[in-house]
Amino acid sequence: MGLPTLKWSKAEIAFWLVPIAAFFLFPHYLTLGSQILIAGLFALSLDLILGYARIISLGHAAFFGLGAYTAGLLARHGYGEPLSGLVLAAAIAAAAGWITSFLIVRGQDLTRLMVTLGIGLMLYETANQASSITGGVDGLSGVEMKKIFGVFAFGLDGRTAYVYSLVVLFLVFNFARMLVRSPFGLSLKGIREGERRMPAIGASVRRKLVAVYTIGAGIAGIAGALLAQTTQFVGIDVFGFQRSAELMIMLVLGGTGYLYGGLVGAAVFMLLQDYLANLNPVYWQFWLGLALVLLVLFARGGLMGGALALRHRLMRGAT
Amino acid sequence: MTAIVSFIGVLFDGLAYGSLLFLISIGLSVTMGLMNFINLAHGAFAMLGGYVAVIAMSRLGIPFLPALAIAFVASGAVGALLERALYRRLYRATHLDQVLFTIGLTFMSIAVATWFFGPGQQPVRLPAFLTGQLHVLGLDLGAYRLFLIATVLVLTLALTFLVERTRFGARVRASVDNQHASVGLGINVERVFSITFALGSALAGLGGGLGIDVLGLDPTFPLKYMVYFLLVVAVGGAGTIRGPLFAALLLGVLDVAGKYYVPQIGAFVIYAAMVALLLAFPAGLAGRRS
Numbered sequence A: 001m002g003l004p005t006l007k008w009s010k011a012e013i014a015f016w017l018v019p020i021a022a023f024f025l026f027p028h029y030l031t032l033g034s035q036i037l038i039a040g041l042f043a044l045s046l047d048l049i050l051g052y053a054r055i056i057s058l059g060h061a062a063f064f065g066l067g068a069y070t071a072g073l074l075a076r077h078g079y080g081e082p083l084s085g086l087v088l089a090a091a092i093a094a095a096a097g098w099i100t101s102f103l104i105v106r107g108q109d110l111t112r113l114m115v116t117l118g119i120g121l122m123l124y125e126t127a128n129q130a131s132s133i134t135g136g137v138d139g140l141s142g143v144e145m146k147k148i149f150g151v152f153a154f155g156l157d158g159r160t161a162y163v164y165s166l167v168v169l170f171l172v173f174n175f176a177r178m179l180v181r182s183p184f185g186l187s188l189k190g191i192r193e194g195e196r197r198m199p200a201i202g203a204s205v206r207r208k209l210v211a212v213y214t215i216g217a218g219i220a221g222i223a224g225a226l227l228a229q230t231t232q233f234v235g236i237d238v239f240g241f242q243r244s245a246e247l248m249i250m251l252v253l254g255g256t257g258y259l260y261g262g263l264v265g266a267a268v269f270m271l272l273q274d275y276l277a278n279l280n281p282v283y284w285q286f287w288l289g290l291a292l293v294l295l296v297l298f299a300r301g302g303l304m305g306g307a308l309a310l311r312h313r314l315m316r317g318a319t
Numbered sequence B: 001m002t003a004i005v006s007f008i009g010v011l012f013d014g015l016a017y018g019s020l021l022f023l024i025s026i027g028l029s030v031t032m033g034l035m036n037f038i039n040l041a042h043g044a045f046a047m048l049g050g051y052v053a054v055i056a057m058s059r060l061g062i063p064f065l066p067a068l069a070i071a072f073v074a075s076g077a078v079g080a081l082l083e084r085a086l087y088r089r090l091y092r093a094t095h096l097d098q099v100l101f102t103i104g105l106t107f108m109s110i111a112v113a114t115w116f117f118g119p120g121q122q123p124v125r126l127p128a129f130l131t132g133q134l135h136v137l138g139l140d141l142g143a144y145r146l147f148l149i150a151t152v153l154v155l156t157l158a159l160t161f162l163v164e165r166t167r168f169g170a171r172v173r174a175s176v177d178n179q180h181a182s183v184g185l186g187i188n189v190e191r192v193f194s195i196t197f198a199l200g201s202a203l204a205g206l207g208g209g210l211g212i213d214v215l216g217l218d219p220t221f222p223l224k225y226m227v228y229f230l231l232v233v234a235v236g237g238a239g240t241i242r243g244p245l246f247a248a249l250l251l252g253v254l255d256v257a258g259k260y261y262v263p264q265i266g267a268f269v270i271y272a273a274m275v276a277l278l279l280a281f282p283a284g285l286a287g288r289r290s
Helices: A010-025 A027-052 A061-076 A082-106 A109-129 A159-180 A183-193 A205-231 A241-254 A260-279 A281-298 A302-318 B002-035 B042-058 B064-085 B095-117 B143-165 B167-177 B179-184 B189-210 B226-236 B242-261 B268-280
Strands: B133-136 B139-142
Touching: A010 A027, A010 A159, A010 A260, A027 A159, A027 A183, A027 A205, A027 A241, A027 A260, A061 A082, A061 A109, A061 A205, A061 A241, A082 A109, A082 A205, A082 B268, A109 A241, A109 B095, A109 B226, A109 B268, A159 A183, A159 A205, A183 A205, A241 A260, A241 A281, A241 A302, A241 B095, A260 A281, A260 A302, A281 B095, B002 B042, B002 B139, B002 B143, B002 B167, B002 B189, B002 B226, B002 B242, B042 B064, B042 B095, B042 B189, B042 B226, B064 B189, B133 B143, B139 B143, B143 B167, B143 B189, B167 B179, B167 B189, B179 B189, B226 B242, B226 B268, B242 B268
Parallel strands: none
Antiparallel strands: B133 B139
């Protein structure tokens, strides 16, 4: 028994060809496409802490928002270089994640849920009150990005934004994939399956939860920064409860604990939202709620769980 | 002198506000204490009561107090129905499932309320004897807020009697303390829970109706006050009456005082207090069930 392999399977390679193909097939939908990629990255960050460490968070948007405002404010005040903005946003979100993680690891589910909720609401209120800096409810405009590597400008056609988001998503995904297949990732799985037994084999549960929460926060910050940079705008809703809740829905819809689940869920969610919310936003919220209820009652594994069960059944039928 | 008068005014408003929070949250405290169930949709029952009261008054011309009674019954009935049909399936589910499920219910309730009543605030016309001011010991106190505090006081005494002096109350206390032993003693824990869930929903509905004048009523109600209800339970402890009462009054006074004295940081006070309290008592003040 060694560590899980890092080789990419055929299914995984096929999966990553989809967004590349979409770039050429749907040139008029690239803006929606980059929104999906960013939402997928955000869902990936939650999967690390929810799917792998079983921490229920109702305020993950806090880190998304911190990343978005960091990148947005940097660019607003003349520092519009995208890549270093991304790195700084990740650093600030991760720092905030590290500090708050000590509150998170102490409690049980209910306490964690409320502390994360409280932190999200506090940041929302702060952004709301400090409107001279953040623009308040009107949002932060005047975000002007420089060209990536001094060559690729963010244009109206959304090509740069799409490719930029996809490359960042892939790099971060690769990092997360290595992480969960490393000894650290395996010990996270151990905590998920039996938190009380982990100390018996000499693993510090607390330190690992702090680490994974910090990493998850940092990745959420990158996702927020990507949104700010590609849309050149930061709305106060980046901190909203709705965003945290929808994020959770995307992840659960796709399936927790696979890494790919968040990406699949984000794509399905955003496409449905684009279609249904244009019909009527009130309907959309109703369908969203109904989907959640049905998901919990009847489809526990999400789309990834369903797909894997189907594949398992087909493979067994073939032999 | 004026500072003291205004302080008493803030205290009074805070107590009225806290009484309402207590009335709405007490059902949630039972749900969490008895079944260890995280119900984020509890505010939807309060909202339901509010809309039922508004409809009864404006469309059917029913007076204020009977309309509240109808709100109480309607929310209780819907609570009983939902408990039977849906909630019951999830008692043994993980907390994540419970959270997702009840967020789903919350979203649906918001959409349904918007669909029927529109996104705006609902007005309420209080009867003449509940409007205006009363002069008590040289202070001007709002008649409606006095009425609120008195109502909740009476209800709390009735609830305390129910829980501490009746056979049903003994079953509830036994079930909260140790579910397995209670089953062993022949207590039908599931039925105890159904009844308390319905009663909790009914009280929330009553609170929603009573609170239109203080808390407002619009479709986002369940989300807007979700934190407050959760906080009352988490701080006060699940499964008792005194704990949530104390927590709700404290919360009400803190919130009103924060908005009165430091309006520029507004709602921040309550969230900061919440994180601080949870930090000091990571398992909640109750901390009985882990």
